[in-house]
Amino acid sequence: MPRWPENTRARLVDAAFGMFVEQGYAGTTVEQIATRAGATSRTFFRHFRDKDEVLFADDDELLPHLVESIAGSTAGDSGGMMRAALGALADRMEPGRPRLRQRQRIIEQDVGLTGRELAKQARWQHAVVDALLERGFDRDDAEILAAIGFALFTGALHEWLEGEDDDGRSLRDHVERRFPKIADALNRPVPS
Template sequence: MGRWEPNARGRLAQAAMELYVERGFEQTTVAEIARRAGLTERTFFRHFADKREVLFGGSRTLQEHLVEAVAEAPDSAAPIDAVAGALEAAGAVLQERREYSQQRQAVIAANAELRERELIKLASLAAALADALRRRGVKEPAASLAAEAGIAVFKIAFERWIGEAAQADLPRLIRESFVELKAVTAGR
């Protein structure tokens, strides 16, 4: 094995997901992941803090994209619409990774610790969205309400997308879910 291996992070992530699906998260070791990827454990730890990070490593990038999208929303956009636009844009990125998203979600659903970590990730995204709205001049509690409602809508749309056998369009499901939320809050 050479000193430098191309795309080590991607190979480790792919090997980890394969093993998580085949054997389960708890039964998979870092040594097995590294071996499957043709790399060393040391290389694994250069790219990931632990085996959970394989599943949650993209959280920071997702958060940055959401915050940037809220910041770039038109000044005239209502807080909930700025959040909806950001989440719809994130949905378009995830749309391209449907199979991975389905596998990831199945691994997370099978493990209580990972489910808790996913909830923490969603709470962090909501806090970041609320902060982005406050920077746009949105006052409390409107900023937190729009952000929390947006994450709830995203979570429901994502679960529908993952669960549907047909190739559903995640951005469309997010849009439809926001329309449904507005109808519910309007009392229709």
């Protein structure tokens, strides 16, 4: 059914990651990416709103799962709930470590990219707050819970990305290690 190469988008993503790693983000041109992928810069911009978005486009797949984890949780307290939800998220991210590490290094090169990553996290956090509200928490509690959860998760994520591939420590391990430290902020009963 495909009339065209069909994987153009994937080829563009691969080319972009490759060139960003080799030449840095600012040092590579959309034109170069497109050429390497056998396409035109015009085609690049049809697939991705801007040069940035090639790094963020496939990111939002995980969010629905996270929200659903919270909506469908059977834990009795907020701590168990966040633990289960963030653990499941960690499991889904586990196989992507090499690519995520690459991506992380690219993003750190550029203030704009860093900002966009944070904006994405903020969107996620907001979605989690909504899910918690839906679940019956009041707004202040929901916001604090989400803030703590994300602070914890991003801390764990960075530690995990800095580790070696064969260090035997999963992202889930990193996440769960941190939970006891914040136990007293996370021991509220889930509203009935």
